[in-house]
Amino acid sequence: MLSIKNLHVVVGETEIIKGLSLEVPAGEVHAVMGPNGAGKSTLSYAIAGRPGYGVTEGAVSLDGEDLLALDPSERAAKGVFLSFQYPLEIPGVPGLTFLRTALNAQRKARGEDEIAAPAFLKLAREKAAALKIDFDMLKRPLNVGFSGGEKKRMEIFQMAMLSPRLLILDETDSGLDIDALRIVSEGVNAMRSADRAMLVITHYQRLLDYIRPDRVHVLADGRIAASGGPELALELEREGYDKYAKAAA
C-alpha cells in the first residue's frame, strides 16, 4: 500500500526527514511515535504534498504509484487523506459545501460521476450522526469558531465522507477530552478495513489505547530509529524517547 523509501525532506534550509523508510501494507494500522521536533508533522505534510516541504531524495508511492509527482489534490483523489493537527478555518464556506466540492472534485479526477445532492445529504446525515456531530454545524462556515475537539471531529467526518485509502492522522488526540477521544477513535476504527492503510502519528501512547496499531515505529531525528509491535508504545510510555534521541544525536 504505502511505501516510503529513503525519504529526505527539507523545510527552508533545514533537512528534517533524513532517509526515512517505511512500508504500511493494506489492512494495517501503523503508529509513528516520536519526541517533539522529530519530524512527525513534516512526514505527514510531505506525503500530502504541502508546498514548502521539499523532497530532495527518496520515493513515496501508494500501490506502486508515485505520489511525489502529483499535486496535493491529485494525491487526495488517489486516496490520500491527512487529518490535520490544526485544522484550518474556512470563512464563508459552509462545511457541507466544502465537502461536496471536495468529493465531486475527487470523483471527477477519477472519472466518476458527481454525487447527486440527495445522496450526498443522506450520506452526510449518516456519518454526522455516527460522530455525534449536530447536522446544523455542517451548515456553518467550516471550522470557524469551532472548539479544538469539534475541529477534530470534523476531520474524521470529512475522512468518513471522502472514504480515502490511506489515512494519516497527525496528532489527532491533541486537544481532545476523554469523551471526544472515544468518539473520534470509534470513527477511525469504523474505517479500518482490508483495503485501507492508516498511519497514526502521535506523541503519546494514550491514543493507541483506542486505535490499536499493528506496528509501532519510533521517529527520531528524521529517521525510523526502531520498529516493533504494540508493546513498543508501552515501552516508550514507560521509558520516554531519551535513548532514541541520544542514539540519533
Added chain:
Amino acid sequence: MSLASALATGDVAELPSRRQEDWRWSDLRGLLRTLPAASPPGDAARLGEGAFGALADEQVVFLNGRRVTGEAEIAVKAGAERTIALRFVSQASGTSHHARLALTLAPGARAVLLESYEGQGEAYVADVALDIRLGEGARLERIVLVEEAGDAVAVSTAEVALAPGADFAQTVLTRGAKRQRHETRVHHGGGGARLRLDGVYLLDGPRHGDLTTAVTHEASDGVTRQLTKGAVRGASRAVFQGRIVVREGADRTDARMGHHALILSDRAEVDAKPELEIYADDVACAHGNTVGALDEDALFYARSRGIPEPQARAMLTEAFVGEVVDRIEHGGARHVARAWVAARLRGEP
C-alpha cells in the same frame, strides 16, 4: 471638470486628470488624447433582456446614451413600491455618449433599482450621471452590475440626497474596463437617515476599476455602513476611495467603513484611500482597510481534500467577497450577484 463636461464641450482640458487628488489613480486626461465623436443610435433589436432579466416590473433603457424605453424621469409616488431595471447599454465602437437621469422617491415610497452597465461594443467612452432623491422615510435598494467592454472608458456618477428617516442601500459589482469609475456621493441631509454603501470588484487582465464614494453627514443621527471587498488578478488595478465627512452638528452619527482586498497576482495593484473627516463631537466612526493575499494554509487544506488549486482559489475568493453579496436584500438580485461572482472567478468572458 468631468468626463460629462468634456464630452459636452469637446474640450479635452475638461477631462479629470491626475492633478486632481480624487482622480490621481484614474486619470482620464492622460488616457484620452482626443475626444471621440458622438455615438450613433444603437440597434434596439440587439438589446437582449439585460443582466437582471425578468426580475423587474419595468425597464428604463438607455442605448448609446439615448433613452429608448421608459420614462424621462422616474418618480416613485408615495405609498408606491416599484422594482425598476435601469440599463445603460453601449453598442458603440470608438465613439462616445452620455446619459442623464433623475430618480425621485416621494416620502414613504419604496423601490428597488436594478442598474446594469452592459458593454456590447468596443473602445467606447461612456458617461452616466444620476440624480437620486429620497423623500422622508423612503426606501431604495440599488444594485449595480458593471459589465463594460474591456477596452471601454466608462464613468458613472450618482448624487444621492437623503431626507430624514430615508433608507438607502447600495451594492455595486464591477469587473472594471480599460478605465472605469463608479462614484456615489451621498448627502445625509436629514436626521436619522440610514445608508448601506457596498461594493465588490473582481478585476482581471489589464482592467482598471474604481469605486469612489463620498458620504456627507449634514444632520444628526445618521447611520452609514460601508463594506467593499475585491480581488485583483493579472495586471489589473483596483481603486477604492471612501470619504466620510461628519459636519458640525451632525451629532450621534454612526459611520463605519471597511475595505478589504485580495491581490492574487504579482502584477496586480490595489490603491485604497479611506478618509474620515469629523467636525462633530458626539459621533461613532471607524474604518478598516486591509490588502493581502489568499491564506496559503487554507489553500493547502482545500487542495489536500481534493480540490484542484484554481478551484480552491476561486472558492476562497468567492467566500471572501460573499460577505458583501450576502448583504443584498433583494433575493433575485442577490442570486444574480452570486452567479456573477462565480462566473467572474471562473474567468468567463
